Amino acid sequence: MKEGPDIARLAALIGDPARANMLSALMGGRALTASELAAEAGVTLPTASSHLAKLCEGGLASPRRQGRHKYFSLASDEVARVLEGLMGLAAGHGHLRSRPGPRDPALRKARVCYNHLAGDLGTRMFDSLMARGLIGRGGDDLALTPAGRAFVADFGIDLSALDAGKTRLCRECLDWSERRSHLAGSLGRAILGRIEDLGWARRDRQTRIVAFTPDGETRFLERFCPAPD
Structure with missing residues (x-):
């Protein structure tokens, strides 16, 4: 097994067209809802939710709850620089x-x-x-x-x-x-x-x-x- 950082995993997360569109939308600096990101990616809300779960698990996005609403943003400045x-x-x-x-x-x-x-x-x-x-x-x-x-x-x-x-x-x-x-x-x-x-x-x-x-x-x-x- 190869050792070291697993860049293939991150590349796969970013490389999916729907997830890439979501990440690009979050480069605007505003936190967006799953519905807004679904529209940006051109996918259904359940599909968007699945993509967002993968992005959060991979450390590229992070969720934040405000009242009844859940928003998503880029996880860090480092992610923004990579994008x-x-x-x-x-x-x-x-x-x-x-x-x-x-x-x-x-x-x-x-x-x-x-x-x-x-x-x-x-x-x-x-x-x-x-x-x-x-x-x-x-x-x-x-x-x-x-x-x-x-x-x-x-x-x-x-x-x-x-x-x-x-x-x-x-x-x-x-x-x-x-x-x-x-x-x-x-x-x-x-x-x-x-x-x-x-x-x-x-x-x-x-x-x-x-x-x-x-x-x-x-x-x-x-x-x-x-x-x-």
Whole structure:
């Protein structure tokens, strides 16, 4: 018998089309009911329940009860990073599923990757933070520089609360559509939350799209992607 991590089991869980659709739906960061996930997967509710039981048993999803309702979400940030990496790999090899209409350009421009900003605006923000020395790299790790901490605090984010959390502050996440990095970790989550609190953008409840208002996009670009001097 071979020893070591059983990647075949996890691959089989993700590889089923219905379960893959459910996991993709949960990448929006919202907890969803079995009925909602059944609709996303195009299967009946009993079939969806069976798939969800396997995903929970395999550590990819987790259930949560709120009153009379039972919701499901991704089990961890680590699961989200693996799924986003697989999306990038699939896109890079031409394994794409296209939806007609205006959704594709909007998804590529700005969307939620589990709990942080992805898409063109997400990667542009990451590149700018790195280029301006607000985030530094030490080997494979990312960290806010002193200038970066001042920048983030000025944006209205409580860094002391983030520092006290268990999630790493800055993480690099490969963007499946741009094939470049965007910012994950507790800071990425906090920045997206602050953008929403300011009314610059809102998440589309039916998709992963982050829709910026014209004024919100202008303010976002001025702060996070300023033109070089």
